[in-house]
Amino acid sequence: MKKINTRRKFIKKGLIVGLGLPILGNSLVSCVLNSEQNKSEEESTQNKLRILILGGTSFLGPHLIAYAISRGHSITTFTRGKTKPTIYADLYNKVEQLIGDRKNDLTALENGKWDIVIDNSGYNSEWTKKSASLLKDKASVYLYTSSVSVYYPFLKYDIDEDAKLQLEEPKGIEDEDLKMEYWYSVMKANSEIEAIKAFGQNRSIIIRPTYMIGPADKSDRFIYWPVRLSRGGEIMVPGKNDAVQYIDVRDVAEWMVRLSEEKLIGTYNAVGPQSSQTMNDFIDHAKDAFDVESTFVNIDDYEFLKENRVPYLVPWIMPVGNEYGGARINNQKAIENGLTFRNLKDTVKDTYQWWISDSLTDERRNKFELKPDSILLREKSIIENWKKLKK
Numbered sequence: 001m002k003k004i005n006t007r008r009k010f011i012k013k014g015l016i017v018g019l020g021l022p023i024l025g026n027s028l029v030s031c032v033l034n035s036e037q038n039k040s041e042e043e044s045t046q047n048k049l050r051i052l053i054l055g056g057t058s059f060l061g062p063h064l065i066a067y068a069i070s071r072g073h074s075i076t077t078f079t080r081g082k083t084k085p086t087i088y089a090d091l092y093n094k095v096e097q098l099i100g101d102r103k104n105d106l107t108a109l110e111n112g113k114w115d116i117v118i119d120n121s122g123y124n125s126e127w128t129k130k131s132a133s134l135l136k137d138k139a140s141v142y143l144y145t146s147s148v149s150v151y152y153p154f155l156k157y158d159i160d161e162d163a164k165l166q167l168e169e170p171k172g173i174e175d176e177d178l179k180m181e182y183w184y185s186v187m188k189a190n191s192e193i194e195a196i197k198a199f200g201q202n203r204s205i206i207i208r209p210t211y212m213i214g215p216a217d218k219s220d221r222f223i224y225w226p227v228r229l230s231r232g233g234e235i236m237v238p239g240k241n242d243a244v245q246y247i248d249v250r251d252v253a254e255w256m257v258r259l260s261e262e263k264l265i266g267t268y269n270a271v272g273p274q275s276s277q278t279m280n281d282f283i284d285h286a287k288d289a290f291d292v293e294s295t296f297v298n299i300d301d302y303e304f305l306k307e308n309r310v311p312y313l314v315p316w317i318m319p320v321g322n323e324y325g326g327a328r329i330n331n332q333k334a335i336e337n338g339l340t341f342r343n344l345k346d347t348v349k350d351t352y353q354w355w356i357s358d359s360l361t362d363e364r365r366n367k368f369e370l371k372p373d374s375i376l377l378r379e380k381s382i383i384e385n386w387k388k389l390k391k
C-alpha cells in the first residue's frame with residue numbers, strides 16, 4: 001500500500017523532474033496582472049523595497065514577483081537559470097536575474113544590497129547557512145519559506161508556532177517514503193535555525209505554509225478537483241467528512257510582501273481557510289466554480305480507500321497516524337498579522353483556467369489525466385466497487 005507521503009515525495013521528485021513548467025495562458029495572467037497594476041498606482045508604498053528572491057521562477061516566486069512589482073518594489077532573483085518563469089513571463093524583463101547555484105556558487109550575490117531576502121529555494125539547511133551568512137550584512141531581513149511540515153509527525157490538533165520541532169531524523173526507519181517525510185521536516189526546521197543564527201531573531205521572518213494551491217502548481221496534487229468538478233456527474237469524495245487545510249499560493253505571496261513592507265518579524269503558519277472546514281464544506285464551495293450538475297459519493301471507509309490507493313486527494317489527507325493533526329494547524333497568529341484568504345471558488349476557477357489554457361501542452365495535461373494509475377481514470381470503478389460493497 002502506498003504511504004501518505006504527500007508533502008515530501010513531491011519535493012524531491014519536483015527537484016528532479018518538475019522544474020520545466022509550461023507557460024501560463026496570457027488571458028489569465030493579464031487579467032490578474034491588470035488588476036494588480038491598477039492597484040499599484042494607488043497602493044504603491046512610499047517605502048520601495050529592494051527584494052532578493054532566492055528562487056523565484058517556479059510556483060510561489062512568480063506570484064510574489066507580480067505582486068511586489070505592482071507595489072513598486074524592485075526584484076532580483078537568484079537561480080541556476082534552469083526553471084523558466086512560466087507565468088507572468090513578460091514581467092521578468094523588469095527583474096534583475098542573477099545566476100549561480102546554492103550548492104556551490106554564490107558569487108553573483110557577493111556585491112548586491114537588498115532590504116529583504118526571500119528564500120524560496122531552501123531545500124538543504126547547508127544552503128540556508130551559506131546564503132544567510134553571506135547576506136547578513138547585505139540585507140536587513142531574511143524571510144525563509146519553510147513549511148508546516150516542521151511539525152511532522154502531526155500527532156495533535158491545533159499545533160501553533162511555539163511547538164517544539166524535531167531537529168534530527170529518527171533512526172531505524174526503513175520505509176523510504178517515511179524517511180523522506182522526516183528528512184524534509186528536519187531539513188526545514190534546521191534551515192529556519194540557520195537563517196535565524198545568521199540574521200538574528202529580530203531580523204528573520206519564517207513562513208510555514210500548508211499545501212499551496214493555485215495557478216502554476218507543478219505538483220499535480222490538487223488539480224484533480226478543478227478538473228473533476230468541471231466535468232460534473234458522480235464524484236467521489238473520500239473520508240469521513242474530515243477536516244481540510246490548504247492555502248491559495250497568491251494569498252501566501254501577497255502576504256509575504258506585506259509582511260516585508262511592515263517588517264513584521266516572527267514565525268507564522270500560513271494556513272487556510274480562515275476557519276475550520278471539512279471536506280464536505282470544501283466541496284460545497286469548490287463546486288460553485290462550475291455550472292454543471294454533480295452528485296457526490298462519500299466514501300467513508302479508510303480501509304477501502306487504502307485498498308483502492310486513495311490515501312490522499314489534497315486537500316483531503318487521511319487523518320490517521322502521523323497525519324492525525326495535519327489539517328488542524330493553528331492559523332491565529334497569521335490572521336492577526338494580516339494573512340487574508342481569497343474565495344475558494346476563485347482559486348478553483350483560476351487553477352482550472354490555467355490548466356486548460358494554451359500555455360499547457362496536451363502532453364503536460366495527459367501526464368496527469370491519462371497516466372495509467374490516474375485517479376481520474378480509476379474513480380468510476382472505485383465508486384462502482386463502493387456501491388457493490390454497500391449493497
Ligand SMILES: NC(=O)c1ccc[n+]([C@@H]2O[C@H](COP(=O)([O-])OP(=O)(O)OC[C@H]3O[C@@H](n4cnc5c(N)ncnc54)[C@H](OP(=O)(O)O)[C@@H]3O)[C@@H](O)[C@H]2O)c1
Pocket residue numbers: 019054055056057058059060061062078079080081082083084100101102103119120121122123145146147148208209210211212213
Ligand atoms: N508547494 C507547496 O505546497 C509548499 C508548501 C509548503 C512550503 N513550500 C516551500 O515553498 C518554497 C517555494 O517553492 P516554489 O517552487 O514555489 O518557489 P519558486 O521561488 O517559485 O521557485 C523555486 C526556485 O528554486 C530555484 N532553484 C532550485 N535549485 C536551485 C539551486 N541549486 N540553486 C539556485 N536556485 C535553485 C529554481 O530555479 P532553477 O531551477 O533555475 O535553479 C526555482 O526558481 C519552497 O521552499 C518549498 O519548500 C511549498
